[in-house]
């Protein structure tokens with residue numbers, strides 16, 4: 001081989017090695033630079049002509065970006081299309097190909113899913129697309145109202161519950177600053193339209209489209225085409241409003257699933273239509289894809305008539321209001337080719353966390369309960385009586401009580417989904433045991449009923465309850481909860497979220513899974529952390545994408561498997577048992593167990609404090625607890641146990657975390 005060709009080959013090889021090093025866990029860019037410098041000095045690896053080490057490393061890191069990034073141009077609405085915004089995102093299909101190629105654990109995940117559910121055009125997989133905004137950016141450098149960022153993530157239901165509940169089962173190909181979304185023609189709906197066209201139809205993608213030609217992945221040396229239909233579009237109410245120019249919860253028709261449900265005090269005579277206060281589910285008329293598209297054609301005609309001056313503005317406004325959608329010719333609903341592949345009203349997922357928890361029905365019940373009962377101060381005292389929480393919850397619960405409640409001085413709950421989820425059980429326990437006033441019975445029942453809904457949804461998600469059984473219980477509870485709420489608080493302003501509650505069971509039944517925004521909240525953490533270091537530059541989207549991809553690829557490359565339950569942090573060998581590892585923390589399907597936490601068996605017959613998290617032979621996970629023996633039931637959701645010094649090993653799938661516990665004279669009262 002001629003020496004020049006030989007050197008070129010060596011350089012290419014060196015770049016591959018460098019790229020691998022860039023995505024190695026525990027190596028910072030600075031650290032890598034030092035390593036390469038040292039290697040150059042000792043091994044004479046100094047023939048990377050004219051290119052600095054820093055440049056080589058940066059090039060290695062950005063070469064993946066170059067393979068997957070795409071640029072879409074959107075015109076600004078205000079200046080009549082004179083200026084344009086160039087959005088750089090990852091081609092979702094190219095991203096999928098790269099992830100499978102680069103991270104063995106992702107390849108394994110897809111291999112397993114393909115074996116269980118071979119994808120074909122006739123039996124396509126189910127694509128899940130989620131989107132939500134987060135507040136990011138460098139606080140010191142970005143104008144406060146420019147900090148919000150909208151992100152899109154995707155996964156597949158076939159990957160299974162374990163993957164869907166961890167961030168590693170998801171891919172994040174697109175981030176865009178919200179203030180740019182407000183300026184571009186068509187807003188987020190236009191961005192989503194381009195995104196979905198690329199992912200489903202393969203528009204401008206050399207990797208094919210999921211709904212058309214399939215996306216070829218190399219799995220175990222074999223090429224498998226992944227075919228998928230769009231099966232879930234998930235976001236909170238505001239996210240859905242942005243995605244399809246829907247007027248949202250405050251609109252005249254405040255439900256995306258129903259086309260005959262009107263807002264409260266609509267002024268329309270009952271008959272074909274009902275208001276959001278209606279609890280009779282048989283009266284709701286399902287919105288169909290045909291009906292939705294017909295409405296949009298009508299809106300488009302009205303817009304044309306208005307532009308030609310054939311109707312007055314007031315009349316046009318009335319039509320838009322009645323439809324509860326704003327006309328948007330750039331939005332995804334206006335794309336007739338794309339809409340052949342999307343049954344939008346069917347696959348909309350109104351996120352349960354936002355419907356029930358954050359500003360949702362549970363938060364409303366709490367606020368109303370304390371307003372009606374005068375028990376607020378008693379609850380604040382009760383919570384400070386020495387209750388203990390699991391490690392993952394401790395910080396959250398303390399935070400809620402230190403800042404949210406005390407500052408507000410009232411009982412209005414303003415906390416995030418995961419914060420409310422972490423303390424609803426102790427709230428229910430307080431209501432069940434400390435609020436025995438018969439006059440409060442309707443309010444107690446209403447609050448307990450919505451807590452039960454949260455129990456059931458969590459049980460389905462953690463696979464402690466089959467999907468069918470869970471859906472049956474939810475169907476019963478949904479209507480019951482709403483009726484109890486109306487009975488307890490006849491004067492309360494019923495929000496549309498109370499009506500959305502009636503769709504929770506049918507959504508879970510359709511998807512055969514609980515799809516929620518908790519994982520999105522966690523995905524946002526990585527993007528948030530990365531965005532805080534970024535300057536407010538025109539290339540914000542590109543840099544953020546690069547940073548989040550590097551981060552996720554670095555962790556994925558170091559991971560042996562995504563499906564496996566994993567020990568977290570430092571590990572040590574069990575004395576005299578070299579095959580068994582010990583750790584302080586263990587993750588299991590989105591749930592974290594930590595030394596010091598209290599767990600109990602499913603039948604509540606015993607309980608115990610975690611002494612160690614263990615793994616033997618690489619795949620057998622168990623937890624060693626200090627056993628607490630059952631003494632007696634204390635209430636519907638609590639029991640008293642007697643701590644002992646006996647140690648016992650328990651399977652991680654057979655236990656659940658306690659919500660809170662308190663020591664009372666040598667015994668422990670445990671709440672679930």
Ligand SMILES: [Zn+2]
Pocket residue numbers: 255256257258261284499500503
């Ligand atoms: Zn509805």
